[in-house]
Amino acid sequence: QVQLVQSGAEVKKPGASVKVSCKASGYTFTSYGISWVRQAPGQGLEWMGWISAYNGNTNYAQKLQGRVTMTTDTSTSTAYMELRSLRSDDTAVYYCARDRGGYGYYMDVWGKGTTVTVSS
Amino acid sequence: QSALTQPPSASGSPGQSVTISCTGTSSDVGGYNYVSWYQQHPGKAPKLMIYEVSKRPSGVPDRFSGSKSGNTASLTVSGLQAEDEADYYCSSYAGSNIRVFGTGTKVTVL
Numbered sequence: 001q002v003q004l005v006q007s008g009a010e011v012k013k014p015g016a017s018v019k020v021s022c023k024a025s026g027y028t029f030t031s032y033g034i035s036w037v038r039q040a041p042g043q044g045l046e047w048m049g050w051i052s053a054y055n056g057n058t059n060y061a062q063k064l065q066g067r068v069t070m071t072t073d074t075s076t077s078t079a080y081m082e083l084r085s086l087r088s089d090d091t092a093v094y095y096c097a098r099d100r101g102g103y104g105y106y107m108d109v110w111g112k113g114t115t116v117t118v119s120s
Numbered sequence: 121q122s123a124l125t126q127p128p129s130a131s132g133s134p135g136q137s138v139t140i141s142c143t144g145t146s147s148d149v150g151g152y153n154y155v156s157w158y159q160q161h162p163g164k165a166p167k168l169m170i171y172e173v174s175k176r177p178s179g180v181p182d183r184f185s186g187s188k189s190g191n192t193a194s195l196t197v198s199g200l201q202a203e204d205e206a207d208y209y210c211s212s213y214a215g216s217n218i219r220v221f222g223t224g225t226k227v228t229v230l
Contacts, residue, residue: 035219037166044123044224045158045166045209050217059217062121095165105213106156106171113165 002026004096004111011117012086019082020114022096029077030054035099035107036070036081038092046092050099051079086118124149124210124222131228132200140225142193142210148220150191154213157186157195161206169208170195197227205229 007021022034036048049060051070058070069082079096094114097107125143132138142149142157149155155173158166168177170186173193183198193212197204210222 037221045160045211045221047211047219047221050219061218097166100171101217104156104172105152105154105219106168106211107158107166108168108171108177110165110167 002098002109004098004109006094006096006111006114009115009117011119013120014086014088014118016086016118017082017084018086018116019080020094020096020116022079022081022111024053024077024079024098027098029072030074033099033101034070034072034079035097036068037095037097037107039095039113040089040092043092048081048094050101052101053079083116086116088118090116091118092116121214121218121220124212124220126208126210126222126225128223129226129228131230132197133230134200134202136200137196137198138200138227139194139196140208140210140227142195142212142222144191144193144212144220146191148212148214149188149193151215152213153188155186155188155193156211157184158209158211159204159206160209166209200229202229 005023033052035050051058071080096111098109157170160166173188174186214220
């Protein structure tokens with residue numbers, strides 16, 4: 001079945017970086033993109049950006065430009081999201097989601113989420 | 121890239137209908153037929169309920185329907201059931217390969 005399996009919870013200090021992985025299975029990885037979405041405790045969903053698994057093209061939310069990098073490894077069908085210069089307000093659950101890109105701009109399969117805690 | 125506006129809460133009795141609005145601008149909701157809706161139960165990942173304004177993925181009950189008029193999209197849940205109690209988020213394409221989510225609506229089944 002189609003699924004996205006994310007890496008485990010992380011605890012980081014302010015100023016550090018975190019890299020979250022998202023391994024896809026059950027579909028042709030390069031036929032879709034991956035969006036990353038985060039949710040701070042008790043807050044709503046925030047779209048962080050999108051990467052095409054076909055050619056690696058990326059688009060990031062304006063507020064995260066310069067701090068976030070999204071990549072893919074097609075040999076292992078894995079997407080990665082790295083966030084740098086972490087602050088306390090980056091504490092959130094980070095989700096990856098299969099994104100249809102230009103074929104509808106919607107997210108139809110989601111990972112279970114990775115909790116990232118930023119604390120000194 | 122401002123969040124789309126949703127009412128914080130909505131409620132209805134079992135069997136009734138509830139409609140959630142999602143208001144954006146001509147640069148997002150009003151400009152494209154790429155509005156999607158997600159259901160999220162506490163502690164769980166979001167689930168796609170509606171895409172491209174009014175299409176339902178396989179497995180989503182036909183009690184869920186979507187529509188759009190101008191800069192406002194709507195999700196209607198008919199025949200409310202206890203398991204429909206959840207948070208609901210809209211999302212829209214905003215051009216240049218950018219997506220934006222709504223502020224979220226908590227639906228309570230009375």
